[in-house]
Structure formats: C-alpha cells, structure tokens
Amino acid sequence: MTSQSLAPVLDHVDATLDTALERLMALLRIASISTDPAYKHACDQAADWMVQDLRSLGFTAQKHPTTGHPMVVAKDQGAGGLHVLFYGHYDVQPVDPLNLWHRDPFDPAIEETPAGTVIRGRGAADDKGQLMTFVEACRAWKAVHGSLPVRVSMFFEGEEESGSPSLVPYMKDHASDLKADIALICDTGMFDPQTPAITTALRGLAKLELEITGPDKDLHSGMYGGAAINPAHVLARILADLHDDTGRVTLNGFYDGVPELTNAQAEQWDALGFDAAGFLGGVGLSVPAGEQNRSVLEMIWSRPTCEINGMNSGYTGAGFKTVLPSKASAKVSFRLVGTQDPDAILRAFDAHVQARLPADCSYEILDAEGAGATTMPIDHPAFEAARQALSDEWPRPAAFIGCGGSIPIAGYFQTLLGMDSMLIGFGRDDDALHSPNEKYDLEAFHKGIRSWVRILDALSRV
Amino acid sequence: MTSQSLAPVLDHVDATLDTALERLMALLRIASISTDPAYKHACDQAADWMVQDLRSLGFTAQKHPTTGHPMVVAKDQGAGGLHVLFYGHYDVQPVDPLNLWHRDPFDPAIEETPAGTVIRGRGAADDKGQLMTFVEACRAWKAVHGSLPVRVSMFFEGEEESGSPSLVPYMKDHASDLKADIALICDTGMFDPQTPAITTALRGLAKLELEITGPDKDLHSGMYGGAAINPAHVLARILADLHDDTGRVTLNGFYDGVPELTNAQAEQWDALGFDAAGFLGGVGLSVPAGEQNRSVLEMIWSRPTCEINGMNSGYTGAGFKTVLPSKASAKVSFRLVGTQDPDAILRAFDAHVQARLPADCSYEILDAEGAGATTMPIDHPAFEAARQALSDEWPRPAAFIGCGGSIPIAGYFQTLLGMDSMLIGFGRDDDALHSPNEKYDLEAFHKGIRSWVRILDALSRV
Numbered sequence: 001m002t003s004q005s006l007a008p009v010l011d012h013v014d015a016t017l018d019t020a021l022e023r024l025m026a027l028l029r030i031a032s033i034s035t036d037p038a039y040k041h042a043c044d045q046a047a048d049w050m051v052q053d054l055r056s057l058g059f060t061a062q063k064h065p066t067t068g069h070p071m072v073v074a075k076d077q078g079a080g081g082l083h084v085l086f087y088g089h090y091d092v093q094p095v096d097p098l099n100l101w102h103r104d105p106f107d108p109a110i111e112e113t114p115a116g117t118v119i120r121g122r123g124a125a126d127d128k129g130q131l132m133t134f135v136e137a138c139r140a141w142k143a144v145h146g147s148l149p150v151r152v153s154m155f156f157e158g159e160e161e162s163g164s165p166s167l168v169p170y171m172k173d174h175a176s177d178l179k180a181d182i183a184l185i186c187d188t189g190m191f192d193p194q195t196p197a198i199t200t201a202l203r204g205l206a207k208l209e210l211e212i213t214g215p216d217k218d219l220h221s222g223m224y225g226g227a228a229i230n231p232a233h234v235l236a237r238i239l240a241d242l243h244d245d246t247g248r249v250t251l252n253g254f255y256d257g258v259p260e261l262t263n264a265q266a267e268q269w270d271a272l273g274f275d276a277a278g279f280l281g282g283v284g285l286s287v288p289a290g291e292q293n294r295s296v297l298e299m300i301w302s303r304p305t306c307e308i309n310g311m312n313s314g315y316t317g318a319g320f321k322t323v324l325p326s327k328a329s330a331k332v333s334f335r336l337v338g339t340q341d342p343d344a345i346l347r348a349f350d351a352h353v354q355a356r357l358p359a360d361c362s363y364e365i366l367d368a369e370g371a372g373a374t375t376m377p378i379d380h381p382a383f384e385a386a387r388q389a390l391s392d393e394w395p396r397p398a399a400f401i402g403c404g405g406s407i408p409i410a411g412y413f414q415t416l417l418g419m420d421s422m423l424i425g426f427g428r429d430d431d432a433l434h435s436p437n438e439k440y441d442l443e444a445f446h447k448g449i450r451s452w453v454r455i456l457d458a459l460s461r462v
Numbered sequence: 463m464t465s466q467s468l469a470p471v472l473d474h475v476d477a478t479l480d481t482a483l484e485r486l487m488a489l490l491r492i493a494s495i496s497t498d499p500a501y502k503h504a505c506d507q508a509a510d511w512m513v514q515d516l517r518s519l520g521f522t523a524q525k526h527p528t529t530g531h532p533m534v535v536a537k538d539q540g541a542g543g544l545h546v547l548f549y550g551h552y553d554v555q556p557v558d559p560l561n562l563w564h565r566d567p568f569d570p571a572i573e574e575t576p577a578g579t580v581i582r583g584r585g586a587a588d589d590k591g592q593l594m595t596f597v598e599a600c601r602a603w604k605a606v607h608g609s610l611p612v613r614v615s616m617f618f619e620g621e622e623e624s625g626s627p628s629l630v631p632y633m634k635d636h637a638s639d640l641k642a643d644i645a646l647i648c649d650t651g652m653f654d655p656q657t658p659a660i661t662t663a664l665r666g667l668a669k670l671e672l673e674i675t676g677p678d679k680d681l682h683s684g685m686y687g688g689a690a691i692n693p694a695h696v697l698a699r700i701l702a703d704l705h706d707d708t709g710r711v712t713l714n715g716f717y718d719g720v721p722e723l724t725n726a727q728a729e730q731w732d733a734l735g736f737d738a739a740g741f742l743g744g745v746g747l748s749v750p751a752g753e754q755n756r757s758v759l760e761m762i763w764s765r766p767t768c769e770i771n772g773m774n775s776g777y778t779g780a781g782f783k784t785v786l787p788s789k790a791s792a793k794v795s796f797r798l799v800g801t802q803d804p805d806a807i808l809r810a811f812d813a814h815v816q817a818r819l820p821a822d823c824s825y826e827i828l829d830a831e832g833a834g835a836t837t838m839p840i841d842h843p844a845f846e847a848a849r850q851a852l853s854d855e856w857p858r859p860a861a862f863i864g865c866g867g868s869i870p871i872a873g874y875f876q877t878l879l880g881m882d883s884m885l886i887g888f889g890r891d892d893d894a895l896h897s898p899n900e901k902y903d904l905e906a907f908h909k910g911i912r913s914w915v916r917i918l919d920a921l922s923r924v
Contacts, residue, residue, distance in 0.1 A: 203684065207782055216746030221769045222665065222867025225797050226761035227742065229751035232770035232792075233705065240702035243695065280689065284678030287821040289691035299688035307683045308694035309785050314772035315793060320669055320829065322795050323771050330694075331777060333784055335687050359749040360742075367782065405684030 005145055006457045012140045013449050020136045020449065021110070021119070021442075023053065027090075027128050028108040028121045034069055034091035035162035043069040043158045046090040050074075050156055057139055059154070064174075066166035069158030073177065076138070078148030082382070082459050085153045085180035085419070087409055088131030088187065089160035092123035093434045100436035110442065115430075118439040125431040129440035130186040130448070131156065133426065137452030149460035153180055160187075164408070171416045182382050182420055183413045184455075189427035190444075191272060191399050196390040196451065199423035200378050201301060201402040202410055204336035206345050206370030207309075210235070210353060211329040213362050218314070219324040228324055229360050232313040235328040238356045242306050242332075247291040249306045249334075251348040257339035258304055265400075269297050272399055301402025305335040334370070335404060342370025374411045376420050381462040386422055389454035393447055426451070467607055468919045474602045475911050482598045482911065483572070483581070483904075485515065489552070489590050490570040490583045496531055496553035497624035505531040505620045508552040512536075512618055519601050521616070526636075528628035531620030535639065538600070540610030544844070544921050547615045547642035547881070549871055550593030550649065551622035554585035555896045562898035572904065577892075580901040587893040591902035592648040592910070593618065595888060599914030611922035615642055622649075626870065633878045644844050644882055645875045646917075651889035652906075653734060653861050658852040658913065661885035662840050663763060663864040664872055666798030668807050668832030669771075672697070672815060673791040675824050680776070681786040690786055691822050694775040697790040700818050704768050704794075709753040711768045711796075713810040719801035720766055727862075731759050734861055763864025767797040796832070797866060804832025836873045838882050843924040848884055851916035855909055888913070 013020075032046035033039040047063050047070045054061035054074040061074035069091060095105040103109060108121030119129060134154075141148050155178055157167055171178060191197040214231035215224070244250050261269070276296035280286055290299040299305075313328035315321035334345055346368050353363050376383070378400055390398035403423070410421040426448035432438045475482075494508035495501040509525050509532045516523035516536040523536035531553060557567040565571060570583030581591060596616075603610050617640055619629055633640060653659040676693035677686070706712050723731070738758035742748055752761040761767075775790035777783035796807055808830050815825055838845070840862055852860035865885070872883040888910035894900045 205684075205784070207784070209782070214747070219745060220867065221767070221771060221795060222667075222797060222865070224745065224762065225769045225795075225866060226752040226765050226767040227738075227750050227758045228745065228747055229749075230769055232773050233701065236698045236701035236770065236773075239695065239698035276689075283681060283686065283690065285676070285690055285822045287691075288689050289820065289822065290688040296689045300685065303688050305683070305688040307687045307692055307784075307786055308698065308775065309683060309783060309787070310776035310778045311694050311698075311773055311790065312778040313774075314770065316772045316774040316791075320671070320793055320795070321771060322667070322669070322769075324769055325771070328773065329778075331782060333683060333782070335684060358751065360747045360751065403684070404687060405682065 003457055003460070005149070006454065009140045009144045009453050010450055012144050013136070013446070013453060016140070017446055020132070021445070024119065024129060024132045024445070025108050027132065028123055029106055031106045032091045032123070032158065033094050034159050036094060040069070043091055047072050047156070047158055050090055053135065054154065057135070057142055064170070066170055068166045071158070071166070071170055072154070072156040074154040076148055076152050078151045079460060081150050082182070082462060083151040083153065083180040084182055084184050084459065085155055085178060086134050086184045086186070087155050088134070089127045089157050090131070091158040091161050092126065092128070093161045095122050095436070097436065102437060105438070117442040119442060119445060120437065120439045122438055124438050124440040125427050126433045126438065127160070127187050129445055130425050130427065133445060133448030134184065134186055134452045136449045137456060140449070140453055141456060149456050153178070167409070168412060168416070171412055175417055179417050180419060182380065182422060185407065185410060185421050185423045186425045187407060188403060188423045188425035189429065190425070191401055193428055194394060195272070195396040196394045196398040196424070196426070197401045198383060198386060198390070198398060199403045200376040200383070200400045201337070202374040202407050203304070203404055204340065204342060204371050204373035205333060205406040206336060206342040207331070207333035208346060208349065208368035209329060209331050209366040210238070211327060211364045211366060213327050214360060215324065215326050218326050221322040221324040224324050229358060230324055231328040231361060232325055234356070234358060234361050235313065235330060238353055239308055239330055241352070241356060247289070249304065251306070251345060251352055253344060253348055254304065256344070257341065259338040261298060261302055268400060269295070272297070297402070300404040302337055304337050304340055307333055309333050336370070337373045338375070340372060342372055346370060371406065371408060371411055374414060376422070380420060382422060382459060385458040385462045386424060386455045389458040390424070390451055393451045393454055424451070424455070465919055465922070467611070468916065471602045471606045471915045472912055474606050475598070475908070475915060478602070479908055482594070483907070486581065486591060486594045486907070487570050489594065490585055491568055493568045494553045494585070494620065495556050496621050498556060502531070505553055509534050509618070509620055512552055515597065516616065519597070519604055526632070528632055530628045533620070533628070533632055534616070534618040536616040538610055538614050540613045541922060543612055544644070544924060545613040545615065545642040546644055546646050546921065547617055547640060548596050548646045548648070549617050550596070551589045551619050552593070553620040553623050554588065554590070555623045557584050557898070559898065564899060567900070579904040581904060581907060582899065582901045584900055586900050586902040587889050588895045588900065589622065589649050591907055592887050592889065595907060595910030596646065596648055596914045598911045599918060602911070602915055603918060611918050615640070629871070630874060630878070633874055637879055641879050641881060644842065644884060647869065647872060647883050647885045648887045649869060650865060650885045650887035651891065652887070653863055655890055656856060657734070657858040658856045658860040658886070658888070659863045660845060660849060660852070660860060661865045662838040662845070662862045663799070664836040664869050664885070665766070665866055666802065666804060666833050666835035666873070667795060667868040668798060668804040669793070669795040670808060670811065670830035671791060671793050671828040672700070673789060673826045673828060674700070675789050676822060677786065677788050680788050683784040683786040686786050691820060692786055693790040693823060694787055696818070696820060696823050697773070697775065697792060700815055701770055701792055703814070703818060709751070711766065713768070713807060713814055715806060715810055716766065718806070719803065721800040723760060723764055730862065731757070759864070762866040764799055766799050766802055769795055771795050797868070798832070799835045800837070802834060804834055808832060833868065833870055833873055836876060838884070842882060844884060844921055847920040847924045848886060848917045851920040852886070852913055855913045855916055886913070886917070
C-alpha cells in the first residue's frame, strides 16, 4: 500500500537528479579528513555546509562544538506521528596512497565505467553519498508537499573515521535532544545490486594484543638455543590452541549466549541464494574454513569468530638473523553474536594464556576492549514497512540480513538512548571504501533517494 | 714439558706489549666494514696493512683479489715439521646504532673499566684483536730466535661478517696452496676468564623461511572472518607442532645421527663446574627450557634444536586493524650435531608443513640451506699439546668444549681441505661482539699472544 502523495515525490526526484548531484559534488569537494589535524578546518566547513543545506530545507539546524569535530543536529516537525532520527557522518577517510587514484580524490566527477555510471571521489559512498540520499528524499517531500510525512531529526558526526571520540560523551549529554522512536542509519550496503537489505544483526567485537616475554633481551640462538625459552614457540602454541579440529573456539564459555538461527531466519537466508563459491572465489578460496556444518552466511553473519589479526616476533626483515627473540606478540580479535559477553571472553582468553604459560615467561594483555553484538527486533512494524517500501523500489524483495562487521553507533542508540535502528544503505561490495578510487553508483544514489522517499511514506502509516 | 727456547720469547712479548698494541690500534683504525659497499676501499686497505705487516715479519705475503674483498695469504717455512694454517678475518661488523657507542668505533683506545683494562673499538675482539695475538706470537719468536718453531701459513679473509661469498670458491681454487697439517682458528672464546678452551664441537645450522598464503589479499575480518582460512592460525599450528611436550623436536628422523655424550666428555664437562643458574639468570631466566633430563651444557653444546627466529603476519603496527591476513611467515632454524643431515631435516620440515596444510592454503619455503655439525678428533696429538700449553699460561687447565654456534670455516677446512681445526680464542662473553662498545680485554690480548707462543713451541714437538 502506498499513499497517493508518493508518486509526485518520486517524479520530482527523477526530474531534479542533476541538482541533487551538484549538491553532493559540492560536499565531496570539501576534504573533511577527520583523522588528520591538517584538515580540521575542512571538517568544520563540511559541518557548516550541512547546517546551511538543512536550513535551506526548512530544518532548524545547529552546529555543536565538541573537543574534536562538531556535531550537526537538525529537526523538522513534519506531519508528526512517528519520530525518526537519521544518522550519518560528514567526515571521510584519508586518501593515501594518492598515486593509486586516477583522479584528485576531492575533485569528484561522474564517470562512465563498464559496470555503469559512478560518482568518483573520496566520500562518494562513505558516507556523504549515502547520507545525501536521505537529505534529498526530505527535500523532494518538502518541494512537492511542503512538509515531511513524519517527524524527522538528523544527527551527523565528523569523527566516524577517527574512532568517534566525542560521540558517546555528546550522546550522553544530549540524550533527550536526540531521542526519537527509531533511528535510521545509512552506512551499510545492499545484499547485491538487485536486492536491497535492512541489516538487523551486527556482530560485536572484542580485541586485544597479547605480548609474551621470555628472556630479557634478544639472544643468539647458537649460544642459548635449546636452553632458553623461546616466546615465539609459546605464542604459537597459545594461538594454535584457540581452535579445536572442528573449527570451534576453545575458550571456556565462549559459546554462552550464541543463539541458533531461527527457522524463519534460516529460510529467509536460504532464499537469498547467496553465492558462497563466488564469495570465497573472489579472494582466492574455495572451502569454507570455519565451524563444520555451518553455511557461509551463518559463519559471517551469525556465528562468533576468533581471528589472529597480526603476529610479530624476532627478526622479520630480509635475510636471516639467528636471534632467539625476547618477545612475541599477536593481535587477536573476536566477532561476537547474540548475548556473548565481551568481558567474559576477554577473561577466558586471559585464563587460556595463563594455563599455557611455561616457567620464565610473562605476558601482558594490552588494549583489551569489547562491545557486544547488536540485534534489532524486527517485530517493530517499522521494519516490515521499510522492507515493503524497499521491495517496491528495487528488482528483488528486500532482505533482513546480518553483517559480519561492527557498527558501534547502532549499539549506542540501543544502550544510551533506548532506541532501535534500521540500517539501510545502498553501497555495493566494489565501492572501494577506505581505498583509492572510491565510488558510489549513480543508480545507488538515485534509487537510494527514491527508496527513502518511499520509506518516509511507509513510516507515516505505522 | 717446554723447551728452553720458550722463556725468552715470553719475556720478549711482555717487554714489547706496547708496540704490539700500537700495531693493533693501527689496524683497528681502518673501518673495514665488509657488508657496506661504501667501505670497500677500507677493506682493501686492511688487506694491504696485513700484507705489509706480515712481510715485515719475513713472511711471503700476497693479497689475492676475489669478486668481493681480497684474501691475504702468507707463508713462512719456519723450522719445518708440522705445518699449521692460521685463519682469521680482517673485516668487521657495521657500527649501527652509532649513538650507543661512547666513542668513535674507529678511534680505538685503551680504557680502564671496573672489570679491568680493555681495548675499545669495532673489531677489537672480532676478529682483529684475536688474529693479532697469533701474528704477534710469530713476531716474538722471530725477534728472539730468528725463525718459527713450526712451518706457518696464514689465511685472512675480508668477508666473514658478510656471509663469506668468496670463501668456498677461493678455497676450492687454491686448495693445494692452503692445505696444511692442521688449521688454527682464533675466532672463539674462553670457557670463562680463568679457563682457556679449545672448541672441538661446533653445531651445524639449517635454516629456512616458511610463508603460508591463504586468501589472495588481506581481508576485513568482519566481512570474511569465520569463513575464510586465516594463514596466521595455520602457521601457529605448524610451529606449535614442531616440539612435543617434553621439548623434543617432532620432525620425522630429526634425531638420526645425534650421538650421546661419551662418559669421558660428560665427566670433563661436569668438571667445568658450569654455572647454569648464572648463565640463565644473566638473561632473566631460571629454568632450562629444552629437552627434559639434559644438562644446560648438553642443551647448548651437544643437542640439536629447532628455534623460531622470526614471525610475521597481518598488522603489527600501533593500534589495531581487524585485518584477516593473506600471508603469515616464520624464519626457523635448526642447530645440528653429530652426523645429522641438514638436507634430510629440511625435507622433514617440508613434510611436516604439507601434513598440516588445510585446503586453500599454499606454502613456500624460501632461502633453505644448511651445513652439518663439525666435530674435531681430539685424539690428534696437536690437541693435547695445545691444551697443555694453554694450561701452562692460564690459572685453570684448558678444557675441550662445545660451541652452540656455527663457524662454517672449520667445516670447510674439513670437507674441502681434509684438515682438522683447533679453535682457540681468548674472547669473553661480555666482549659485545657485533654490538656497540665492542672491547677486547688487554689481558686477553697479552696472554693470548703468550698462549700462541707456547702453542707454537708445543706443536714443534708433536
């Protein structure tokens, strides 16, 4: 069911796509690299640009200073009813290595490619192009009908690519100002170019660095080898023991709180026809390497993992040095699902190390931190409404999917503001996020705007 | 038994120590760093200095060009009888990090330290100071008696610190020119500052780099973690399995050719009163970590080992990247004893990896090479003669000892020239070889010269 007011808004989007693109290009030209202090002014400029653009739409919009880059908060009463808070970020990743770009990352352009027309430039997909899909949808509603079908707040940060140091303090201080009925987050992708998606399960992340020390200095392996403990061997054994022969993680209590897929989820995921062979083949692999008797989608969306992300000991340069190293270290992370407790898992890791530590070795666990998984309650009627709206726009019906990665903001909305999030985005796997030659498909931008137009309409009736 | 001709030679050494030191200082001032092409001229200069000094002694001495740095060969007929070939190297290690030296490494000086008087400078111990102990002993014999008590050849290379690329080709081409009855090598240390030593067992060395490849690029551990094989885990398991719980190496056939200590050796080593607690305590350890039921001296002198010398995978910088690495690599080396076959051990390692390699992983073994252990036949009468001569000079009787490290030249003398070696040196554990502030004790230099004077005398009677 769609309202009669919808069609003219969609038509307006189609008719004004060029001017929408011009605005996106203007925003992309601002080099708002948040992690590099040299671009502090550009970040401020991007925040100002957002404020000005939102005011031109009739939103009350403010720039709020933080100890880092400013927040932008904008509000429009709309037709009342459901109140949504849209989140995005106006900052972008650094552009190194610059020589791999085929054009200036901050001189964006529309390019024709064999795979279609794309918007090329840093931030095209992450997240300026995505956030503007929502802004332009609001603009079209206002242009055609003078008002939005629901109450809309927007919340943009400028530190997402640099660890969001100001985000939690700001959200705590402005909780009542930010609280809405549901959050909308446009920083994810489609299931595939035909199939839109609402991401409803985000894995959590616990991570740490383990450093084992044996002798108090690097030794000559000829003089000491055989008598002195070698921390690289100790580390190898500790890491090797993290999984059993069936691919399961051996930490005590690791699977506490890991739910099995419901039949409904399993059926829906099966129906997606995920190309596991293509997914693995794209990176040179052919055999799922995780837990036995699990599908690849389960492995990456709904099962927890333990991965070594880095490992370092002794001499690693060219040639050979017969050093018996004093230290060996590894960076290890866990993707978490369900109600797995990150603190309990970090404690279990510590116990795992202690149990395997031989005499004369000491260990340190550095930078340990974790956040649990986030699962959205898809029984909230907004989810079904949005799914229908997306299905109306795209060739294939929308799917509720999982996401192997972690998007902390969704967790913060739950824990700090008591608000669930709908993660809806139009990115594609080949967008080159964080990499040279980032792009956003013109179709993603255009149909993304149309998707939000439809979703706003659908939400007005939940 | 010593000859009547010995005492005046020893007196001459004592009386002329200052001029001997001046010559050593002149040699130390030449920055003959063999690994750095910028010092090629200095290496040549050091070779010229050696030639000139040996000619001044009445030796016929020649510089022989190679594709790298030149060889120096010198000969003196002496009294005939036993023919010894003395080996040393005139090149030195680089001096980085220069800021840790308390003086210019090539402006040597005599320094008073709490532990005694030392000669400070790059090469003071390794190997210029050591090789000059022999040259000065020859000089004293010639000065007092006009001739040497035995026939002496000398052979100096300038590439010992840079892998000796020219050594084997040169030895093969000049085998008949270099062949003597026995080789003398002065590039080792004393057992302790009171106890001189002849090193009669040198461990061999086999080494390799193992590189495991999983996915064809680094992956995002959120997107792929759980489904994609992680080569760091594979490497950890392969390395962890190299030893069993009793510290023994698990490679198939690894202990083939490993002899047990003879009772005589065991008794002699026991009599040395080796301070295992002090040895380990000096590097922050307290418990021997190798094979069970072996003494520390056995572990480092007569047992084979397998050590990880380096390990590298994924992100190892500051902070954290949730990368699932494409590659993981380790540098592994084996110290070999008895008649262990390095090639068989490298093959066994390869089989060990293959047996543990999961689907979708490939591996490469790079830079694999090995040389077996060298054991000297101490029943040759020269060994007992030299041991007696050393025992006459020093506070404690000389010992036949093992050496955990590898000195390839001794093996080459055996295999290429059919000649055994007596490894006699006066270095101490704290000489800081290859490190900043290298030194050689003045006592080591002085009594080292006197030791060779005695050994030459003793060898004239075997």
